[in-house]
Amino acid sequence: xxxxxxxxxxxxxxxxxxxxxxxxxxxxxxxxxxxxxxxxxxxxxxxxxxxxxxxxxxxxxxxxxxxxxxxxxxxxxxxxxxxxxxxxxxxxxxxxxxxxxxxxxxxxxxxxxxxxxxxxxxxxxxxxxxxxxxxxxxxxxxxxxxxxxxxxxxxxxxxxxxxxxxxxxxxxxxxxxxxxxxxxxxxxxxxxxxxxxxxxxxxxxxxxxxxxxxxxxxxxxxxxxxxxxxxxxxxxxxxxxxxxxxxxxxxxxxxxxxxxxxxxxxxxxxxxxxxxxxxxxx
Amino acid sequence: xxxxxxxxxxxxxxxxxxxxxxxxxxxxxxxxxxxxxxxxxxxxxxxxxxxxxxxxxxxxxxxxxxxxxxxxxxxxxxxxxxxxxxxxxxxxxxxxxxxxxxxxxxxxxxxxxxxxxxxxxxxxxxxxxxxxxxxxxxxxxxxxxxxxxxxxxxxxxxxxxxxxxxxxxxxxxxxxxxxxxxxxxxxxxxxxxxxxxxxxxxxxxxxxxxxxxxxxxxxxxxxxxxxxxxxxxxxxxxxxxxxxxxxxxxxxxxxxxxxxxxxxxxxxxxxxxxx
Numbered sequence: 426x427x428x429x430x431x432x433x434x435x436x437x438x439x440x441x442x443x444x445x446x447x448x449x450x451x452x453x454x455x456x457x458x459x460x461x462x463x464x465x466x467x468x469x470x471x472x473x474x475x476x477x478x479x480x481x482x483x484x485x486x487x488x489x490x491x492x493x494x495x496x497x498x499x500x501x502x503x504x505x506x507x508x509x510x511x512x513x514x515x516x517x518x519x520x521x522x523x524x525x526x527x528x529x530x531x532x533x534x535x536x537x538x539x540x541x542x543x544x545x546x547x548x549x550x551x552x553x554x555x556x557x558x559x560x561x562x563x564x565x566x567x568x569x570x571x572x573x574x575x576x577x578x579x580x581x582x583x584x585x586x587x588x589x590x591x592x593x594x595x596x597x598x599x600x601x602x603x604x605x606x607x608x609x610x611x612x613x614x615x616x617x618x619x620x621x622x623x624x625x626x627x628x629x630x631x632x633x634x635x636x637x638x639x640x641x642x643x644x645x646x647x648x649x650x651x652x653x654x655x656x657x658x659x660x661x662x663x664x665x666x667x668x669x670x671x672x673x674x675x676x677x678x679x680x681x682x683x684x685x686x687x688x689x690x691x692x693x694x695x696x697x698x699x700x701x702x703x704x705x706x707x
Numbered sequence: 708x709x710x711x712x713x714x715x716x717x718x719x720x721x722x723x724x725x726x727x728x729x730x731x732x733x734x735x736x737x738x739x740x741x742x743x744x745x746x747x748x749x750x751x752x753x754x755x756x757x758x759x760x761x762x763x764x765x766x767x768x769x770x771x772x773x774x775x776x777x778x779x780x781x782x783x784x785x786x787x788x789x790x791x792x793x794x795x796x797x798x799x800x801x802x803x804x805x806x807x808x809x810x811x812x813x814x815x816x817x818x819x820x821x822x823x824x825x826x827x828x829x830x831x832x833x834x835x836x837x838x839x840x841x842x843x844x845x846x847x848x849x850x851x852x853x854x855x856x857x858x859x860x861x862x863x864x865x866x867x868x869x870x871x872x873x874x875x876x877x878x879x880x881x882x883x884x885x886x887x888x889x890x891x892x893x894x895x896x897x898x899x900x901x902x903x904x905x906x907x908x909x910x911x912x913x914x915x916x917x918x919x920x921x922x923x924x925x926x927x928x929x930x931x932x933x934x935x936x937x938x939x940x941x942x943x944x945x946x947x948x949x950x951x952x953x954x955x956x957x958x959x960x961x962x963x964x965x966x967x968x969x970x971x972x973x974x975x976x977x978x979x980x981x982x
Contacts, residue, residue: 434885435799439812442796442856445788449853450819453827453834460830467829510724517721528721530968531728537964539914539932542953545939546731549738549946553750580728585975592976612713641823644916648936665825675829682825690821 460679467675479680489681491656492664499571499660500640503578507635508628511583515590516620529591533584540644543581547573548649564650567657574649574658578639586631593627594620622705629700637693641685661685735957738950746947761951769952773927774934778913781848781930785912786905788852793859794901798893800860801867813864816857824854824917832921842925850918855911859904862977866900867893903977906970913960931956 461479465472483489518529535543548564551573556562563573601623605615643662646652652659652667659667661681668678738746739761741754766772803809831850832841840846870893878888894901919933929937935956939949964971 432803435803437885438795438799438889439809441792442860443812445792445849445853445856446816446819449831449850450822450827450857453830454822456834457827457830460833465833467832513717514721514724517717528725530965531725533968533971534732534961534964535728536971537910537914537960538957539935540916541932541936541939542956543731545935545949545953546735549950550731550734550750580731588972588975592972637821637823641825643824644920647920648916648939662823662825665828669829669832675833679829682823682828686823686826689823693821 457679458683460676461683462680463676464674465676465679466673467669467678468673472676475676479677480684482677483680483684489661489664492659492661495571495658496640496642496660496662499575499642499658500636502571502575503639503642504632504636506575507579507583507586507639508631510579511586511631512590512624514583514587515594516616518587519591519594529587532587535581536584538581540577540581541648543577544645544648547577547580564658565654567654570650570654570658574646577649578642578645581645582635582638586635589631590624590627593624597623622703625700625704629697629704632700633693633696636696637689640689640692735950735954738947739954740951741947743945743947758947761947762955764948765951765955768948769938770926770929770934771931771952771955774929774931775956777844777928778930781844781851782909782912784844784848785852785855786908788848789855789859789908790901790905792852793856793904794863794894794897795889796856797860797863797867798889801864801870804868813861816860819857820861828917828921835922841922842928844928847918847922847928847930850922851912851915854918855908859908862904862974863897863900866897870896903970903974906967907974909967910960910964910971 460472462474462476463472464475464478514532518525522528551564552562555573556565561569563569563576597620601619602615605619610618641662642660643666646658646660646663647666650658652663665678665682665685668674668681734750737751737753740757740759741752741761742758745752745754800809800813835841835846835850838846840849874892874896875888878892883891914932915930916932916936919930920936923929923933935952938952
């Protein structure tokens with residue numbers, strides 16, 4: 426009895442979390458699985474079960490091809506450029522440098538700016554400055570719209586990866602670098618054979634987080650282009666939103682989102698495994 | 708010699724990127740104090756005098772006072788709920804770490820962090836419609852907090868486990884109840900991690916967009932990002948007012964960010980250092 430009471434005294438602390446988590450995530454997630462097998466239109470109270478219809482339709486839906494392509498190009502593009510730039514900045518900001526705090530803050534501050542605001546400002550720069558320099562705006566054309574959105578995302582989010590890489594670099598013991606230097610390794614050799622392998626835990630986090638978050642990008646694209654011009658920047662996340670609110674096909678939207686989720690989880694797991702296997706023991 | 712050259716080029720790129728990163732802020736400030744005529748002369752043209760009236764127009768047209776109030780209420784409520792609920796759960800999980808049930812719940816929380824919001828978007832909308840929670844601040848606060856507790860709880864668990872048990876045991880012997888122990892012994896000890904969690908969540912709730920666009924469509928309860936989303940679309944032509952609105956919205960969050968930068972860095976790198 427006493428043990429039970431002690432156990433309960435801990436359990437009580439979990440109850441608010443269980444309720445909130447159940448209400449906001451578990452229940453919607455489970456009812457979402459059910460909705461994916463219906464023809465719910467997002468408005469009416471009634472709907473019919475249609476079995477695997479939504480998933481069968483998805484296989485032959487040509488409207489899905491372009492968003493998937495866009496999402497993958499965008500996700501891979503953002504991840505690659507973001508991580509290269511963040512690593513470059515982190516390495517240089519970890520050296521002795523005058524006004525280091527100022528530089529760091531410059532890269533961190535955009536993190537405090539909402540995606541809507543970032544998109545608004547860059548859209549203006551794009552249509553009033555880039556269009557003069559380049560002779561055309563990036564986001565007004567199908568071919569270059571993704572480049573424009575990638576720039577917004579980089580400006581808005583680069584800081585967090587810079588932080589993580591800087592923390593990783595600070596965590597590497599100077600001894601390794603010095604040992605390599607004594608052995609006659611030059612700067613580049615030290616970077617590729619000491620810094621990079623020691624940074625693998627940071628890569629695991631940065632690459633996985635950037636990729637999974639950019640693959641589900643929603644706010645930046647919606648605020649910057651709304652998916653346009655002519656659907657050329659429509660990502661899967663926007664497609665799901667459009668099916669729900671524009672085309673009133675909520676059941677189908679839910680089926681797409683489930684497939685999308687499986688895809689994201691698999692990518693996340695594969696990437697984590699890939700980088701973890703390359704981590705070295707310090 | 709060669710390494711010096713590489714160093715110089717790196718420094719050059721660093722400076723260039725810094726300018727690019729600061730450029731949007733410069734544009735915001737410049738645009739917000741220009742008149743329409745001055746704006747038409749080009750994006751980089753300088754104003755002859757500072758047009759403060761842009762700011763007063765923005766306050767009225769963009770309903771900044773109203774959305775600021777909404778954002779503040781929602782953000783403060785969310786941060787309080789997140790900190791309380793997450794620290795309580797983290798305490799239970801951290802102190803019952805050998806128990807299968809608590810460990811399973813921790814795994815569930817970690818797993819939920821991988822869920823894209825789109826998966827629950829449609830069902831959440833449906834649930835909120837049925838419960839008449841659409842377009843209510845309460846509804847938004849519940850959903851935003853609910854989506855944030857997993858990440859926050861996982862961050863705090865590690866910290867709880869690093870706290871020594873002695874203090875608690877001593878209090879227990881003296882007859883203190885679990886609530887007393889949590890609020891008067893554990894909670895104060897958790898301060899550093901709670902400051903970090905609160906700061907990160909403050910920024911993310913303040914800028915929250917996914918839940919807001921789904922659940923807060925009514926004019927009267929729009930938060931700042933939502934209001935801006937609508938305003939930038941509707942007043943796209945009146946750029947000076949829109950930029951003045953942008954500057955007003957930016958200032959408080961930038962000030963807070965600068966004050967709490969240490970907490971933000973600590974929070975964002977917490978996972979990385981552990982590996």
